[in-house]
Amino acid sequence: MCAYYQDGKERIKKGDIAFYLMNEIEILEVKHLKEHKLMDISYLSNGHHISMQVPYQTVMDDIKLRTRTSKKPKDPKPKINEMGQEVVEGFACKPKDFDPERPIMHYKTLLLLCDDERCGKAGKTDKATQLREILKEMGLNKGKNRIKISRTGCYGACRFRQVCQVTENTKVNGNPENNALWLRHTHTFDEAQWREIFTLLSTDESLEKILDKKHFIPMKVYE
Numbered sequence: 337m338c339a340y341y342q343d344g345k346e347r348i349k350k351g352d353i354a355f356y357l358m359n360e361i362e363i364l365e366v367k368h369l370k371e372h373k374l375m376d377i378s379y380l381s382n383g384h385h386i387s388m389q390v391p392y393q394t395v396m397d398d399i400k401l402r403t404r405t406s407k408k409p410k411d412p413k414p415k416i417n418e419m420g421q422e423v424v425e426g427f428a429c430k431p432k433d434f435d436p437e438r439p440i441m442h443y444k445t446l447l448l449l450c451d452d453e454r455c456g457k458a459g460k461t462d463k464a465t466q467l468r469e470i471l472k473e474m475g476l477n478k479g480k481n482r483i484k485i486s487r488t489g490c491y492g493a494c495r496f497r498q499v500c501q502v503t504e505n506t507k508v509n510g511n512p513e514n515n516a517l518w519l520r521h522t523h524t525f526d527e528a529q530w531r532e533i534f535t536l537l538s539t540d541e542s543l544e545k546i547l548d549k550k551h552f553i554p555m556k557v558y559e
């Protein structure tokens with residue numbers, strides 16, 4: 337279903353520059369006319385737009401390829417942030433169309449992970465980033481059951497490091513049972529434990545009913 341230059345190997349393609357009977361031509365269009373099994377070749381010669389039709393597989397003895405412009409590289413796929421916006425090149429999530437009034441992204445649960453000096457050192461690794469990756473895998477980084485991870489400064493509860501406060505969005509669909517819980521020594525939790533916690537939070541199970549009491553920070557009124 338093609339037409340070939342005189343060498344019988346190169347197909348005639350749109351954008352090619354060729355010699356046709358000593359004239360330089362530019363191939364403007366190459367179309368299949370399926371019904372008639374013809375190739376319709378349009379080209380520019382001395383400023384004239386000319387078309388010719390030849391049967392499929394014709395080798396054009398009078399046309400010799402001179403240059404072929406390399407294909408334009410495809411535009412790389414634009415990076416899209418979790419809010420579905422195109423991201424500024426070089427940034428992780430900065431949107432191209434900045435709207436100062438754009439609502440923040442809904443979350444059902446907010447985990448406030450202390451990343452200050454003592455808790456941060458206990459965690460050693462960048463825990464927040466690791467947890468966000470797990471949430472992405474679990475599909476809990478967006479949508480109505482989204483779990484948001486934010487780093488915080490010192491809570492003054494360093495003895496329980498690494499401290500993580502659980503906050504539920506009770507104005508919308510957060511589970512009051514899990515609101516205002518404080519988890520301790522979370523730097524010792526492995527991935528399986530975090531996955532379990534994320535699953536419990538997203539399915540509205542009570543953390544206190546399922547997790548060991550030792551994971552929670554007690555609270556009392558000091559007079």
Ligand code: FES
Pocket residue numbers: 450451452453454455456489490491492493494495497498499
């Ligand atoms: S550094 Fe985390 S509670 Fe103090």
